[in-house]
Amino acid sequence: MAQEYSISLSRVVKELSLTEKYLPKSAEEIQITSRDVNRPGIELNGFFDYFDPTRIAIIGRAEMAMIESFGEEKCIKAVDNFFSLKPPAVIISRGIIPEEHFLHSARRHGVPILLSEESTSNLVAGLVAFLNVELAPRITRHGVLVEIYGEGILLVGDSGVGKSETAIELIKRGHRLIADDAVEIRRVSNISLVGQAPENIRYFIELRGIGMINAKRTFGIGAVKEQEKIDMCINLENWNASKTYDRMGIDNEYTDILGIKIPVMTIPVKPGRNLAVILEVAAMTYRQRKMGYNAAHELLQNLGMDLSVIQGTESTVEINI
Numbered sequence: 001m002a003q004e005y006s007i008s009l010s011r012v013v014k015e016l017s018l019t020e021k022y023l024p025k026s027a028e029e030i031q032i033t034s035r036d037v038n039r040p041g042i043e044l045n046g047f048f049d050y051f052d053p054t055r056i057a058i059i060g061r062a063e064m065a066m067i068e069s070f071g072e073e074k075c076i077k078a079v080d081n082f083f084s085l086k087p088p089a090v091i092i093s094r095g096i097i098p099e100e101h102f103l104h105s106a107r108r109h110g111v112p113i114l115l116s117e118e119s120t121s122n123l124v125a126g127l128v129a130f131l132n133v134e135l136a137p138r139i140t141r142h143g144v145l146v147e148i149y150g151e152g153i154l155l156v157g158d159s160g161v162g163k164s165e166t167a168i169e170l171i172k173r174g175h176r177l178i179a180d181d182a183v184e185i186r187r188v189s190n191i192s193l194v195g196q197a198p199e200n201i202r203y204f205i206e207l208r209g210i211g212m213i214n215a216k217r218t219f220g221i222g223a224v225k226e227q228e229k230i231d232m233c234i235n236l237e238n239w240n241a242s243k244t245y246d247r248m249g250i251d252n253e254y255t256d257i258l259g260i261k262i263p264v265m266t267i268p269v270k271p272g273r274n275l276a277v278i279l280e281v282a283a284m285t286y287r288q289r290k291m292g293y294n295a296a297h298e299l300l301q302n303l304g305m306d307l308s309v310i311q312g313t314e315s316t317v318e319i320n321i
Contacts, residue, residue: 003137004033005033005134005135005136005138006031006032006033006135007031007032007131007134007135008027008028008029008030008031008032009027009028009030009031009032009088009089009112010026010027010028010030011134012032012056012089012127012130012131013027013114015126015130016091016116016118016123016126016127016130017116017117018091018114018115018116019114019115019116020112020114021092021098021103021113021114021115022103022106022107022112022113023112024107024110024111024112027112030088030089030112031088032054032056032088032089032131032135033054033088033135034052034054034055034056034088034131034135035128035131035132035135035136036052036055036128036131037055037056037057037058037124037127037128037131038051038052038055038056038057038058038087039057039058039059039060039063039120039124040057040059040063040082040087041062041063041066043082043085044063044066044067044078044079044082045066045078046078046081048085051085053085053086053087053088054088055087055088056087056088056089056090056091056127057082057087057089057090057091058090058091058092058093058120058123058124058127059090059091059092059093059096060092060093060094060096060119060120060123061093061094061096061120062120064092064096067079075101076101076105079101079102079105080105080108080109082105083105083106083108083109083111084109086109086110086111087111088112089111089112089113089114090106090111090112090113090114091114091115091116091123091127092113092114092115092116093116093118093119093120093123094116094117094118094119094120095115095116095117096115097115098113132188132189133186133188133194133227136186136187136188136194137186137187137258138184138185138186138187138258139184139185139257139258140182140183140184140185140198141156141182141183141185141257142156142159142181142182142183143155143156143157143163143179143181143183144163144164144166144167144177144179144180144181144183145177145178145179145183145195145196145197145228145230146167146170146171146175146176146177146178146279147175147176147178147225147228148170148175148279148280148283149175149280149283149284149287150287151231151232151283151286151287152178152195152228152229152230152231152232153231153232153233153234153279153282153283154183154195154230154232154233154234154262155167155233155234155236155279156233156234156235156236157235157236157237157269158237158238160208161236161237161238161269162236162269162275163180163236164180164181164205164206164207165207166236166275166276166279167180167205168205168207168215169275169276170276170279170280171215171219171223172219173276173280175280176222176223176224176225176228177203177205177215177223177224177225178195178196178197178224178225178226178227178228179195179196179197179198179202180197180201180204180205180206180215181201181205181206182197182198182201183195183196183197184196184197184198185230185257185258187258187259187260190260191260192229192260193229193230193257193258193260193262194227194228194229194230195227195228195229195230196226196227196228202226203215203216203217203224230257230262231262231263231286232262232263232264232265232282232283232286233255233257233262233263233264233265234264234265234266234267234279234282235264235265235266235267236267236269236275237266237267237268237269238268238269238270239268239269239270240268243268245266245268246265246266248296249285249294249295249296250294250296250297253265253266253316254316255316256316261316263286265282267279267282
């Protein structure tokens, strides 16, 4: 069974700059567990079959106008029936101030009321984006996450292969560190993974022979970033003379992380190789391929070869993370 995560309502209030109109208890004690939100139009009309009591409800100008059109008696009943379902919180958008009967029902059923000046669409988008990150399924894996030319690169490999040293060199070349040693990976959508460092070790890098350094203090605020989308994974491994490494870039390898396929490149490590430069080229090559250009294909065309008969392979590999 998948682990369920939660955040306090106080974090939602802070993130979206909400005003607390009514709270039955401290916002720190109220826990939010669902990444979905609800605009309760059908519930206010009395249809409750598919209501999810774990979702935050957002009421905008349309819902308020509909309630007011019911007439006083039906309006009060509809609002009270909705609050009896006990959603974890109700946010009213566009700076609308609720009527007293609305607040009375909220107090009666212990449902928090929050106010926002944002338009309903912007409020929904901001809330869903925030909850998708904070409540996403996640794993923590050994590795280093860096941003190179805007691409999130997850470096993996055995301890001592040079991941942290390479990250330091990349920072010196103007790129940014997200996490060293432990990377917390979250699945924020069906196609996206986001990585960050656990808060207690954020910005720290371990260099054997030197010890711990704080990249933010040593190299400046521009050298670090709190989180980044994971675009590709690079597996660093000690050079094996008996192994055949990809020399053309036609084949595609992927690894599965939280059910999402991430492109993988395996780069052999040996003395004399400048890994920072190699990773910069890997990031630029990946971006070119996303934009539809493949240097290997161009070379084969220049050599007069028919690309239709040259089939690259696609495989899923297990990597040490």
